[in-house]
Amino acid sequence: MIPLAHYLIFSGILFAIGVAGVIVRRNIIVVLMCLEMMLSAANVSLVAFSRAQGTDGIPVYDAQILALFVVGIAAAEVAIGLALIVALFRARKTVESTALTTLKD
Template sequence: MVTLGDYLIVSGILFAIGFAGVMVRRNLIVILMSLELMLNAANLSLVAFSRFHVQPSGLPDYNAQVFVFFIITVAAAEVAVGLAILVALYRARQTTDVKDITSLKF
């Protein structure tokens, strides 16, 4: 039997994978993809809790699913803006490697 904990563990592992990607990778595009993985891990937790918290009417708690809808919308907007910044950066510096972007480094 699959329990709530199984979904939460899978979600936690996915979040840790995304976090490791942000920490370890130096290509900005891959860092943005890892951010998407982390956002989706949070979505999986929300939907699992939504299904777990069954309302008296016998339906899952749809408030969490509305939150997931908002998160997906904001994530799509974030990706669009992030990639536009990436293109602007590439035009200015001809690189997508975070090691080469050190103007603010002390």
């Protein structure tokens, strides 16, 4: 069987790529996509821990419920975020994060 650490490393790499995307990309839609990737990476580690903590082959279902809640919150977050992006595009005609400097100026 695959050790727990390999699942955790996989989820960590996925999370790190998401962080890199949030830092590197300027398109806010792609930044939101990278945020979703980070949430799904967290889900993988939650399910891996639910397997590792289980007894007699039955996983701990609390962790899987938590992962389910993460999916639900992610759906709500995407709806709000994309609505914000649409409103931003209406106001500024751009979705570049570098173009939003009103508070800086």
